[in-house]
Amino acid sequence: MRRNRGWGARWRGIIFGGMRNLCLVALFYGLFSLTSSSAQTSARVETSVRAETFGEWAVRLSPSRYPEPAQYPTVKFVPKLELQEMVCGGADCDIAGTYLGGDIVYVSDDPGMPEGKREAVIVHEIVHYLQKLQGQTNRCRREYEANYVEWSYRQIHGELVGDFQFDWEFYRCTPLDVLSERSFLR
Numbered sequence: 001m002r003r004n005r006g007w008g009a010r011w012r013g014i015i016f017g018g019m020r021n022l023c024l025v026a027l028f029y030g031l032f033s034l035t036s037s038s039a040q041t042s043a044r045v046e047t048s049v050r051a052e053t054f055g056e057w058a059v060r061l062s063p064s065r066y067p068e069p070a071q072y073p074t075v076k077f078v079p080k081l082e083l084q085e086m087v088c089g090g091a092d093c094d095i096a097g098t099y100l101g102g103d104i105v106y107v108s109d110d111p112g113m114p115e116g117k118r119e120a121v122i123v124h125e126i127v128h129y130l131q132k133l134q135g136q137t138n139r140c141r142r143e144y145e146a147n148y149v150e151w152s153y154r155q156i157h158g159e160l161v162g163d164f165q166f167d168w169e170f171y172r173c174t175p176l177d178v179l180s181e182r183s184f185l186r
């Protein structure tokens with residue numbers, strides 16, 4: 001991935017503009033990416049979802065400006081219990097989606113989830129897919145970026161979501177973790 005001063009400036013602007021708030025979103029990809037990707041699941045393919053549409057938003061809104069991939073992942077909707085099994089070892093964690101590698105993103109089929117929120121979660125997880133393709137290894141940056149894109153998507157689509165929020169404690173990250181790469185040290 002190409003990094004330059006403009007890229008760093010964008011991130012600094014985003015981080016220092018939004019770091020004071022709490023996060024409402026619980027997505028665990030980075031924290032739990034080491035959990036088994038072979039978890040049994042009865043996921044169903046939701047053919048009515050066009051991953052390309054959400055993927056295009058992920059590409060458009062990512063500050064990293066990832067290139068358009070050759071293809072987007074399949075979106076599979078699964079019960080929250082299965083997500084918890086996949087990501088949290090079956091614990092009752094607050095999770096709405098996950099990406100565990102490969103070409104599938106999993107999103108909760110919870111009927112109580114507002115549709116706008118569900119769409120934003122799909123976009124969030126596709127950002128992780130793009131990050132994987134580009135070899136982004138900084139876990140904190142991955143989550144920061146995905147949360148930022150999710151927030152941007154909801155805002156653009158008319159939701160009143162307030163300022164950007166990132167739960168540093170939840171993700172066990174600090175702003176330095178997000179910024180600490182050689183590209184910022186010049």
Ligand SMILES: [Zn+2]
Nearest residue numbers: 027029143146
């Ligand atoms: Zn995430």
